[in-house]
Amino acid sequence: MDKEKRILLVDDEPDFIQLMKFWLESKGYSVITAGDGEVAIDLAKKEELDIILIDLRMPKMDGVEAIKKIREFDKNVPIIVISAYVDDPKTAEAMKYGISGIFCKHKDFQEGLSLLESALRVHKNLKRNS
Numbered sequence: 001m002d003k004e005k006r007i008l009l010v011d012d013e014p015d016f017i018q019l020m021k022f023w024l025e026s027k028g029y030s031v032i033t034a035g036d037g038e039v040a041i042d043l044a045k046k047e048e049l050d051i052i053l054i055d056l057r058m059p060k061m062d063g064v065e066a067i068k069k070i071r072e073f074d075k076n077v078p079i080i081v082i083s084a085y086v087d088d089p090k091t092a093e094a095m096k097y098g099i100s101g102i103f104c105k106h107k108d109f110q111e112g113l114s115l116l117e118s119a120l121r122v123h124k125n126l127k128r129n130s
Contacts, residue, residue: 004030005120006048010040010066011055011082016105020053023109037066044070044077051078051120053103053112056090064090067097078119080112 007029011017014035021031032047034040038061040054052070056063067079078100081091091102100119103112 005050006030008032008040008043008049008052010034012036012058027113037061037063040066041069044074049077051116053080053082055082056088064093067094071097078123080115080119
């Protein structure tokens, strides 16, 4: 990796956050975590992020509402939705705000890594061509 990519990982399940953070850091990524949508918005405003991984179903503020608010001040950061449900109706709602993909919690992390790397490549190419 040319420079360490910064990921914001947002989920209300501490066990999932801990496992995913450890795994992503073992792949060379720098990971910042948030347990809800409100904290995610604050971090997205303050931090220079390369990508956001965000759960759809969280207390306080769900992922769709957080994505909507993040898009008000950052239209370009790639966002991948994390969902425990393959056919979650909230994913269709999230797509309206320009997400880069959906990672199902029950899938292999390697599949999530492929999606993440693909979104980062596309974003890098878009930045280079603009």
